[in-house]
Amino acid sequence: MQPSNEQDRAKWAAGTAAIDAYIQDGMKLGLGSGSTSHWFVRALGEAVENGLDVVGVPTSTGTRDLAVEVGVPLTTLAEAGRLDLTVDGADEIDADGVMIKGGGACLLWERIIAETSEKMVCVVDESKVVDQLGAFPLPIEVVQFEWEATRNAIGDLLGGLGYGEVELTRRMQGDQPLVTDSGNFIVDAHLRAITDPLAIDGKLNWIPGVVENGLFGGIAAEMIIGRTDGSHEVRDVSKSPSARPDTRGR
Numbered sequence: 001m002q003p004s005n006e007q008d009r010a011k012w013a014a015g016t017a018a019i020d021a022y023i024q025d026g027m028k029l030g031l032g033s034g035s036t037s038h039w040f041v042r043a044l045g046e047a048v049e050n051g052l053d054v055v056g057v058p059t060s061t062g063t064r065d066l067a068v069e070v071g072v073p074l075t076t077l078a079e080a081g082r083l084d085l086t087v088d089g090a091d092e093i094d095a096d097g098v099m100i101k102g103g104g105a106c107l108l109w110e111r112i113i114a115e116t117s118e119k120m121v122c123v124v125d126e127s128k129v130v131d132q133l134g135a136f137p138l139p140i141e142v143v144q145f146e147w148e149a150t151r152n153a154i155g156d157l158l159g160g161l162g163y164g165e166v167e168l169t170r171r172m173q174g175d176q177p178l179v180t181d182s183g184n185f186i187v188d189a190h191l192r193a194i195t196d197p198l199a200i201d202g203k204l205n206w207i208p209g210v211v212e213n214g215l216f217g218g219i220a221a222e223m224i225i226g227r228t229d230g231s232h233e234v235r236d237v238s239k240s241p242s243a244r245p246d247t248r249g250r
């Protein structure tokens, strides 16, 4: 049943549309995290109840728990090998399909699983589609050990790339630092306007102490944009300038 709240309805429209558009018997699926992927996983659970035969690899402990609750059979990358498709959300996505991810602190598992999939489809409500990335702070996952030194190195890198003195905040959960599913911290970079997402993505992970960053370029092949009236639109971004030459058909 469609949610009554408008933004939830847009997320529902995107998440559930992915089932009819892509899912087939026998598929090995990456299960995204967040409130839009939530509707995808719920709808997948209903399809499994009606006889669909798929297995999923969750991108967070939260999604794992939801998948168990709704009856989606789970596996691991070790068992499954490459996946057919990952469906996941984004905090922002531009016209080329470059995304900011990690608003729910799940970016590390999300990147591993998306990169192990033949195809990645991004499901978003229309408020996430932007002309320029960066209003949403860029999540960067860092190890806890001497995290302030890693934060300073991130600041130096971003300053050197022309972003000036960037505000870098450690993400909190209540009055405690947020700890990810892999036991790390998140540093949010308040860049405000990202002019060269692929350059930042290419350099951030070289900093010792940085585990992963939330700029995902050349990963999404398509985006499904859900609207508040319950409709959706599919956009192909597989041929965009950011698409990697080795995208393995994504």
Ligand SMILES: O=C[C@H](O)[C@H](O)[C@H](O)COP(=O)(O)O
Pocket: 032, 033, 034, 035, 036, 037, 088, 089, 090, 091, 100, 101, 102, 103, 104, 105, 106, 107, 110
């Ligand atoms: O870490 C979380 C993930 O990257 C989510 O996919 C992203 O934050 C979007 O979540 P939502 O659909 O709740 O806006």
